[in-house]
Amino acid sequence: MPFGNTHNQLKLKYTADQEYPDLSKHNNHMSKVLTPVMYAHLRDKQTPSGFTLDDVIQTGVDNPGHPFIMTVGCVAGDEETYEVFKELLDPVIQDRHGGYKPTDKHKTDLNPDHLKGGDDLDPNYVLSSRVRTGRSIRGFCLPPHCSRGERRAIETLSNDALRSLSGDLKGKYYALKDMTDEEQQQLIDDHFLFDKPVSPLLLASGMGRDWPDGRGIWHNDNKTFLVWVNEEDHLRVISMQKGGNMKEVFNRFCTGLTKIETLFKQKGHSFMWNEHLGYVLTCPSNLGTGLRGGVHVKLPNLSKHDKFGEVLKRLRLQKRGTGGVDTAAVGGVFDISNADRLGFSEVELVQMVVDGVKLLVDMEKRLEKGQSIDGLMPAQK
Amino acid sequence: MAGAFNRILSSRKRVGILSLLGAGSLTAGLLLKREHVSAASQVRRVYPPSAEYPDLRKHNNCMASHLTPAIYATLCHKATPNGFTLDEAIQTGVDNPGHPFIKTVGMVAGDEESYEVFADLLVPVIKERHNGYDPRTMTHATDLDSSKIRAGQFDERYVLSSRVRTGRSIRGLSLPPACTRAERREVERVVVDALAGLQGELGGHYYSLVGMTEQDQQQLIDDHFLFDKPVSPLLTCAGMARDWPDARGIWHNNQKTFLVWVNEEDHTRVISMEKGGNMKRVFERFCTGLKEVERLIMEKGWEFMWNERLGYILTCPSNLGTGLRAGVHVNLPRLSKDPRFPKIVENLRLQKRGTGGVDTAAVGSTVDISNMDRLGHSEVQLVQTVIDGVNYLIDCEKKLEKGQDIRIPPPISQLK
Numbered sequence: 001m002p003f004g005n006t007h008n009q010l011k012l013k014y015t016a017d018q019e020y021p022d023l024s025k026h027n028n029h030m031s032k033v034l035t036p037v038m039y040a041h042l043r044d045k046q047t048p049s050g051f052t053l054d055d056v057i058q059t060g061v062d063n064p065g066h067p068f069i070m071t072v073g074c075v076a077g078d079e080e081t082y083e084v085f086k087e088l089l090d091p092v093i094q095d096r097h098g099g100y101k102p103t104d105k106h107k108t109d110l111n112p113d114h115l116k117g118g119d120d121l122d123p124n125y126v127l128s129s130r131v132r133t134g135r136s137i138r139g140f141c142l143p144p145h146c147s148r149g150e151r152r153a154i155e156t157l158s159n160d161a162l163r164s165l166s167g168d169l170k171g172k173y174y175a176l177k178d179m180t181d182e183e184q185q186q187l188i189d190d191h192f193l194f195d196k197p198v199s200p201l202l203l204a205s206g207m208g209r210d211w212p213d214g215r216g217i218w219h220n221d222n223k224t225f226l227v228w229v230n231e232e233d234h235l236r237v238i239s240m241q242k243g244g245n246m247k248e249v250f251n252r253f254c255t256g257l258t259k260i261e262t263l264f265k266q267k268g269h270s271f272m273w274n275e276h277l278g279y280v281l282t283c284p285s286n287l288g289t290g291l292r293g294g295v296h297v298k299l300p301n302l303s304k305h306d307k308f309g310e311v312l313k314r315l316r317l318q319k320r321g322t323g324g325v326d327t328a329a330v331g332g333v334f335d336i337s338n339a340d341r342l343g344f345s346e347v348e349l350v351q352m353v354v355d356g357v358k359l360l361v362d363m364e365k366r367l368e369k370g371q372s373i374d375g376l377m378p379a380q381k
Numbered sequence: 382m383a384g385a386f387n388r389i390l391s392s393r394k395r396v397g398i399l400s401l402l403g404a405g406s407l408t409a410g411l412l413l414k415r416e417h418v419s420a421a422s423q424v425r426r427v428y429p430p431s432a433e434y435p436d437l438r439k440h441n442n443c444m445a446s447h448l449t450p451a452i453y454a455t456l457c458h459k460a461t462p463n464g465f466t467l468d469e470a471i472q473t474g475v476d477n478p479g480h481p482f483i484k485t486v487g488m489v490a491g492d493e494e495s496y497e498v499f500a501d502l503l504v505p506v507i508k509e510r511h512n513g514y515d516p517r518t519m520t521h522a523t524d525l526d527s528s529k530i531r532a533g534q535f536d537e538r539y540v541l542s543s544r545v546r547t548g549r550s551i552r553g554l555s556l557p558p559a560c561t562r563a564e565r566r567e568v569e570r571v572v573v574d575a576l577a578g579l580q581g582e583l584g585g586h587y588y589s590l591v592g593m594t595e596q597d598q599q600q601l602i603d604d605h606f607l608f609d610k611p612v613s614p615l616l617t618c619a620g621m622a623r624d625w626p627d628a629r630g631i632w633h634n635n636q637k638t639f640l641v642w643v644n645e646e647d648h649t650r651v652i653s654m655e656k657g658g659n660m661k662r663v664f665e666r667f668c669t670g671l672k673e674v675e676r677l678i679m680e681k682g683w684e685f686m687w688n689e690r691l692g693y694i695l696t697c698p699s700n701l702g703t704g705l706r707a708g709v710h711v712n713l714p715r716l717s718k719d720p721r722f723p724k725i726v727e728n729l730r731l732q733k734r735g736t737g738g739v740d741t742a743a744v745g746s747t748v749d750i751s752n753m754d755r756l757g758h759s760e761v762q763l764v765q766t767v768i769d770g771v772n773y774l775i776d777c778e779k780k781l782e783k784g785q786d787i788r789i790p791p792p793i794s795q796l797k
Contacts, residue, residue: 018563061623147468148435209475
């Protein structure tokens with residue numbers, strides 16, 4: 001909750017130990033990193049917009065752990081959070097992103113020509129392909145901390161930029177609060193509509209405030225390029241289509257993102273980015289590329305194989321159910337995507353998905369014929 | 382231009398330097414190199430109140446009815462001495478447009494001073510919620526002398542249980558929407574310390590929600606004493622569930638007739654209850670217990686939040702005054718199905734709920750009947766109203782049993 005300016009001063013009347021959260025039952029990255037000494041050191045600090053340590057960690061205090069995945073347990077309220085609270089966030093980032101060091105540099109590569117192949121994933125197995133990322137507009141507070149005025153300004157700016165897209169990308173914006181019943185039904189049928197977050201992970205950080213004010217969905221007429229405004233990040237950008245042509249999906253993704261960035265720059269706004277953290281987003285888990293590229297793929301035989309988990313791990317891929325994070329697979333169809341976000345470029349991550357999924361489909365075909373997959377086991381990437 | 386810039390820099394208010402200069406990324410880059418220690422360097426993007434005013438067009442709660450753009454503009458830059466702001470006070474009402482059955486209040490207090498700092502909004506909200514009670518001109522009488530109660534024993538063929546609850550806040554500590562972890566723990570310490578001093582019929586034990594054993598938890602569930610993390614968005618949007626279950630707990634006496642909730646929706650909720658219809662005894666225990674707890678905290682230099690305009694200060698404006706809900710679970714098989722039932726209940730200044738409490742429906746023919754009012758009437762007056770009203774309802778039920786007709790009573794005058 002974004003408290004008033006003097007609220008943090010009130011806490012300083014108590015000792016750090018008196019204020020220190022009880023993390024004894026907790027299992028998230030924040031709880032593993034935060035110590036009483038670190039808390040004492042950071043608690044009198046604020047970002048220039050007034051975001052404090054307790055604001056950063058509230059979601060992790062309120063949500064001790066997730067049954068399946070190790071959650072991050074902290075969020076950023078603005079770009080400066082990652083600087084002011086680096087003592088906490090650098091080790092969290094290191095834990096979450098495979099040892100990424102405070103001195104490491106992150107490479108951004110949104111040139112779709114650098115992707116090799118990816119246009120020939122077998123559509124008998126690969127049902128759909130999708131790439132998503134997020135973008136934050138520099139100079140504005142992030143969803144946990146933004147005021148209504150800021151959120152509306154972000155919506156207006158985004159709408160202005162998206163409205164100028166043309167050709168394959170031409171589309172329309174649907175504000176959540178003005179949506180008609182028909183529009184709502186259509187967006188649900190297209191699987192585009194996002195609803196007020198119900199996850200306590202998001203609600204506890206203040207991202208659900210003022211819903212649905214300032215929130216909306218933009219998509220192109222072809223329904224292959226979609227932008228969520230003011231959900232968990234300022235912008236979530238999604239390129240998707242049925243079938244296995246990941247190359248086309250990634251082309252559109254890069255083209256669309258580059259165009260949007262240009263349109264924002266013309267109005268004097270840039271995206272939050274730096275050479276250490278790449279694109280800056282609300283959740284530290286989405287730093288770097290913020291990219292999740294994935295497919296819905298039929299792997300009924302492979303998914304029952306006892307090496308399935310090991311294969312995914314070596315390919316640096318992650319499996320989810322077809323409802324997204326926190327869901328189970330239905331009918332042998334899995335959502336397979338890159339596990340990494342930071343320390344690899346966009347091209348590198350999508351390349352891993354393309355190469356990895358190709359291999360998984362080959363393995364599935366072998367198992368269908370009763371053949372062994374031992375010879376196909378990949379090395380650790 | 383330079384002159385205006387200097388004036389802005391020296392102002393103690395939050396000013397959107399970045400937005401005014403349109404410096405965007407360049408300035409952000411400079412900021413990143415500075416030492417971020419001081420809380421005084423407030424550089425927050427600021428919009429005029431009209432750009433921040435919430436969209437309340439689909440809303441139906443007391444806050445939405447009274448928060449005009451003009452009032453918002455006057456109050457939006459204010460904060461209580463503890464740093465609680467208007468936006469925080471109204472957040473729950475912005476996030477929860479309306480309740481299907483009842484008009485919710487739509488705002489909370491973060492501390493005692495909220496009622497003063499945000500009076501321009503809270504006074505009309507209080508007037509609407511409490512039948513025209515004007516805290517600027519009226520005074521609220523507190524009366525915990527249970528000896529004044531008349532005819533407080535109900536016919537137990539109808540009344541299954543009797544209960545009186547209220548809340549109390551510890552002066553000097555912020556309320557659940559705003560309190561820090563240390564403050565919340567201090568509330569727990571002060572209250573548990575006082576409760577440990579209760580003796581005789583009131584002697585009991587505290588069960589902290591943190592580290593509660595499985596057996597204790599099961600026992601408390603069986604006794605219907607356990608409260609859980611709030612799930613109602615009315616409460617969670619106000620920030621009351623933060624840091625759960627830290628510093629939350631349940632205290633009850635050994636006889637299980639006097640119960641105190643610590644740090645749930647208020648600093649304390651105090652409940653006296655028992656099976657059967659002896660409301661007089663329930664209220665006696667209530668008053669004795671409350672006065673004893675007050676005496677014990679005062680020994681240590683603390684007091685309850687109270688003033689003669691608003692009575693006892695609680696988190697939700699709906700619970701000001703007495704914060705008292707006195708009620709019974711009463712079986713009224715014929716009357717509860719009679720179409721005149723709601724009007725009879727209303728005219729008696731009572732409210733019916735299901736036996737699960739607020740937001741529940743009646744199961745079978747047993748209903749929860751309690752006082753509607755909280756502020757502008759004393760505790761004794763409200764409990765007497767419930768006693769007289771429930772006796773009237775039982776009388777109606779008996780008449781219907783005999784095939785006699787019943788009468789809708791004239792409405793009781795609201796403010797005395």
